[in-house]
Every structure is written in structure tokens, then in C-alpha cells.
Amino acid sequence: xxxxxxxxxxxxxxxDIEGALAFWRDxxxxxxxxxxxxxxxxxxxAFLPVSGVEIELVQPTSADSGIAKYLEKRGxxxxxxxxxxxxxSAMLAQLxxxxxxxxxxxxxxxxxxxxxxxxxxKAAFGVLMELYxxx
Amino acid sequence: xxxxxxxxxxxxxxxDIEGALAFWRDxxxxxxxxxxxxxxxxxxxAFLPVSGVEIELVQPTSADSGIAKYLEKRGxxxxxxxxxxxxxSAMLAQLxxxxxxxxxxxxxxxxxxxxxxxxxxKAAFGVLMELYxxx
Numbered sequence: 417x418x419x420x421x422x423x424x425x426x427x428x429x430x431x432d433i434e435g436a437l438a439f440w441r442d443x444x445x446x447x448x449x450x451x452x453x454x455x456x457x458x459x460x461x462a463f464l465p466v467s468g469v470e471i472e473l474v475q476p477t478s479a480d481s482g483i484a485k486y487l488e489k490r491g492x493x494x495x496x497x498x499x500x501x502x503x504x505s506a507m508l509a510q511l512x513x514x515x516x517x518x519x520x521x522x523x524x525x526x527x528x529x530x531x532x533x534x535x536x537x538k539a540a541f542g543v544l545m546e547l548y549x550x551x
Numbered sequence: 552x553x554x555x556x557x558x559x560x561x562x563x564x565x566x567d568i569e570g571a572l573a574f575w576r577d578x579x580x581x582x583x584x585x586x587x588x589x590x591x592x593x594x595x596x597a598f599l600p601v602s603g604v605e606i607e608l609v610q611p612t613s614a615d616s617g618i619a620k621y622l623e624k625r626g627x628x629x630x631x632x633x634x635x636x637x638x639x640s641a642m643l644a645q646l647x648x649x650x651x652x653x654x655x656x657x658x659x660x661x662x663x664x665x666x667x668x669x670x671x672x673k674a675a676f677g678v679l680m681e682l683y684x685x686x
Binding site: 443 | 577627
């Protein structure tokens with residue numbers, strides 16, 4: 417049986433990442449671990465760790481990205497939750513067996529060999545959920 | 552300086568907690584730690600721990616509750632994130648000094664002497680955030 421090991425991150429979509437850091441970093445006092453643009457994903461991201469779980473801020477940098485469209489439709493706020501699993505292929509197989517609708521039926525290989533897949537929010541009762549497995 | 556110690560829980564609002572458990576417990580394989588009605592808050596709640604952070608499911612049990620109105624307006628999905636702080640009064644003072652809009656300007660005393668307060672989502676860039684301090 418595949419196992420969910422931990423929550424890796426909770427992602428928030430924002431219109432202005434610098435403005436949002438005035439809250440998350442300067443007012444709450446969290447440490448900013450990373451702030452960078454990700455041109456491939458047409459976004460800028462920031463990571464602020466809280467005892468092993470990352471708060472991720474995501475700002476679209478182009479109006480034609482998926483995250484920009486989400487922001488336009490839903491407004492800023494919590495966007496997705498990412499859970500680390502020990503065996504993503506086995507977890508996706510288990511989910512398919514239970515008729516859980518997936519965005520990615522097979523793991524996608526990301527940076528550094530990290531495998532990930534998204535579950536459809538309809539299947540997760542409105543929650544956009546990412547699963548990932550470290551190499 | 553007050554410190555954020557950890558993420559305590561991430562709460563998801565659902566229309567049907569039993570239906571949602573078919574996903575969170577039966578398909579993902581998370582353990583159900585607690586399932587109960589909370590008449591005072593006109594809701595039913597479930598807690599499913601993931602390595603020290605709780606996934607909380609909240610279902611309104613009355614159409615006139617705040618959570619029912621949220622569900623009607625926004626649909627099911629991620630609702631709020633709760634951070635544990637070492638000193639909630641000091642954190643609220645720090646936030647007020649930074650002009651962060653609060654729902655509770657002073658800590659509310661909850662069950663078992665637990666103190667909590669909510670930050671206004673406008674101040675947290677669309678995120679509803681709860682802060683709490685253990686007695």
C-alpha cells in the first residue's frame with residue numbers, strides 16, 4: 417500500500433508576490449527561503465518554510481497562464497496542497513481503482529527527477545491536490 | 552518577537568463529510584482520528600493527521616451558519632490554514648502595528664483554554680488564517 421508521508425507545501429496564489437511578502441515575511445515573521453521567477457511556468461514563486469512544510473506563494477507573470485486564469489476567476493487565496501508519497505505510481509493506481517479522477521494518470525517527471533501528478537479538484541471535493549515522490 | 556511554531560491544520564469545507572472521507576480516508580489511505588458534530592458551531596468535523604499536521608474537513612449542519620454561507624458562495628475546497636504561535640497576544644500586537652486587518656483583535660478563549668484569533672482574508676491576500684496558542 418502506498419503511503420502519504422507528509423504535507424510538502426500549501427500554495428497560495430497572489431497578484432503581487434512582493435506585496436504578499438509584506439504580510440507573510442514582514443508581518444508574520446516567516447523566513448523567505450527562495451524567491452525566483454520560473455519562466456517555464458510563467459510565474460514567480462516564493463517559499464517560506466514553517467517547521468518542515470513550505471508556504472508557497474505563486475504570482476502569474478503572464479496573463480495567458482493557467483494560474484493567471486485561476487486568479488482572474490477565483491481571486492487570490494489558497495490554491496493547492498501538495499502531499500509527498502512514497503510510491504506515486506502505486507498511489508495513482510490505487511486512486512484509479514477507486515475511480516478518483518486524475519489530471520495526470522501517469523507521473524510527470526519534473527526538475528531533478530522529482531515525479532508529480534495532480535488529482536482533479538472534482539475528485540478531491542474542490543481541493544486541487546498535487547502528489548509527489550522524491551527520486 | 553513572537554514566533555510561528557508550526558502549521559496545525561489545513562481546513563477544507565465540504566458538503567458531505569462522509570462522501571469526502573471516501574476520498575481522504577478510503578482512496579488516499581489517511582487515518583481518521585476524529586469525526587464529530589459540533590452543535591455550537593453548526594458543523595461536523597473530521598481530522599486526518601499527516602505527519603503532525605491535521606487535514607480538517609468541515610461540513611455545515613445548518614444553512615444559517617457562516618460556513619454554510621461560505622460553501623454556498625465559494626463552493627467546496629480549501630477554507631483556512633491554522634498556524635500555532637508561541638505568544639498569540641504578542642503576535643496580534645505585532646500584526647496591528649503593521650496595519651494587518653484582524654477579525655479578532657484580542658485572542659478568543661476556546662475549548663481547554665486554547666487561545667485563537669483569525670486574520671482577515673483581505674490582509675492575508677485572500678487566505679483565511681487562524682492563529683492559535685496552546686495553554
